[in-house]
Amino acid sequence: MNQTYGLIAAFDTTPDLYHACEKVRDAGYSQWDALTPFPVHGLDAAMGVRRSKVPRFSLAGGITGFVTGMSFIAWLGWVEYPLVVGGKPMFSPMFAFPVSYELTILFTAFATIGGMFLLNRLPMHYHPVMKAPQFVRALDDRLYIVIEANDPKYHATATRDLLAKIGGKDITELEA
């Protein structure tokens, strides 16, 4: 059975896409997206996309890394094998700092990338838009708007008319 995933419309220039996105946003759609070969500056606001949640993952990763470094070295010096070297204390945050600092960065990096993959639901090797023949230009030189059929405001003809009105070209239905 051929179900519809949504409608895809092409735009030739970045300003066209930008203003079209503002109009789709203002029309009240929520399940839609823009496909661009490069990050378009300010498109988040034009689409009404909220600030990314990636920093929360980063912060959690950073704290974990720092605590890991400090507690590991404290555990070594105080618990696992107390050993006096050069008359220095068994543990001090001073000498544990460089290692904890590096681990903070290491864990932040993993958490940031992991968070980005998670929020973007990657890896996702299949997606309905990838089946469309025009998708080959989405990561090359053309800009697209995709409105999904499961959007509460979606209507096969009304949405198509909206896309045509805001300057969308080659409007095509996507198979689910």
Next chain:
Amino acid sequence: MGAHASDHPPGLSLPNGAPAILAEVKPVVIPRRELVEHGRDFHWITEKICGIVEGKTPVWWWWCFGLAAIVASFTVSGLTYLVATGVGVWGHANPVNWAWDIVNFVFWIGIGHAGTLISAILCLLRQKWRTSINRAAEAMTIFAVVCAAIFPVFHVGRIWFAVLPGWLFPFPNSNGIWQNFRSPLEWDVFAVSTYGTVSVLFWYVGLIPDLGTMRDRFTAAGNLFKARIYGFFAMGWRGSNRQWSNYEMAYLILAGISTPLVLSVHTIVSFDFAVSLIPGWHTTIFPPYFVAGAIFSGFGMVMTLMLPLRAIYRLEDLITQYHIDCMCKITLATGTMVGYAYSMEFFIAWYGANPYEGFAFINRAFGHYAWAYWIMIGCNVITPQFFWFRQVRENTTLVWILSIFVNVGMWFERFVIIVTSLARDFLPSSWGYYSPSVVEIFTFFGTFGVFSFLFLLFIRFVPIMPMSEVKAVIPAADPHGSSKH
């Protein structure tokens, strides 16, 4: 802002009669330097960069690849002999127990720093010219870290001991004793392994959109085998703005953490020396001096690599004269900082009134290793000064030759710091003169092969410029239509 301006229409007067706002403002037009010349469009960029990977393997590539493999075999044979025999095959002997191994380690790790500077620090500083060189520079970072890591890993002799009895990584030995976390050498293990890992991650995240482009092009061309491989690594990227939103944030955070990372790595490398008590090493200037030197040497290597690449692949529209100017100027600035550090070391040696410190520096400049010292001064202090001149910066061949001098000079800097200080330590009875053994020479010479081997694979199989980032800096990418003016 907009509402504020409309409240005060032009020509409104203050109570004292003076005009609050000029009736007409004519802002000075300061055109920005074009980052992509000849008004190239999105598709041209895709074709140009993907074309390098998709095209037939050029003949020069095979020659270079073969040569690199032969040179790399010197490292392989040097290391094999080392592991089979023992670290005694290196020329180290009292009092010089640290020599080429750590010189080469610091040399290579320093080269890596320019890649991270370009990808992280210049990203935070919104230096958009970084876009066309950052991919190759980051690749350079990763391969330089690989070359650097060879030396600390192999200096333990039986390399498998690096992990399990914990000669490098934190595992207890057979008596249950752990590493000394008070030692900068252990900090260095964490700094360098974190640096290598984060550099790879950062590079890979930058690659994802371009791998998506490669996947789609191979799919469209019917080459499903390659489409699968690129597609696997592209993770299903489809360039949706909801993805870009998280991606851009992640990229920004990675840039934000790579900046303190790159500064900390060479700081900790310099602690290997600065925390010791050897005259000539025990100085507080080391961390900033090492970081400046690292960026200096790294930009030298970036230019050594990018200028031939630009000429071979006709990338003049993407790596413009403006890019070369910027790189030359950073080299000039950091080279001058390094020169300042050299003179400041001498000043402090005199001003500190420590006779051992004073001797160490006089000995550097006029002792047995004076030849190395003056090569260092010539290459690091004098060479970059040529970049003051526009005629020099516009002569690509000359820039390339000067960049080689920078590389040579920075190797000698590490040699001078490490070997001269050790060869003349506190007791004249233990003074010595260090010369490398043939095994060390083989191992170091071969690392250039290892580096080139990896870099050649990179330019053959990976888009050498971040297409998505380069597209984002051309006028057509501006959502407010600067291209229409």
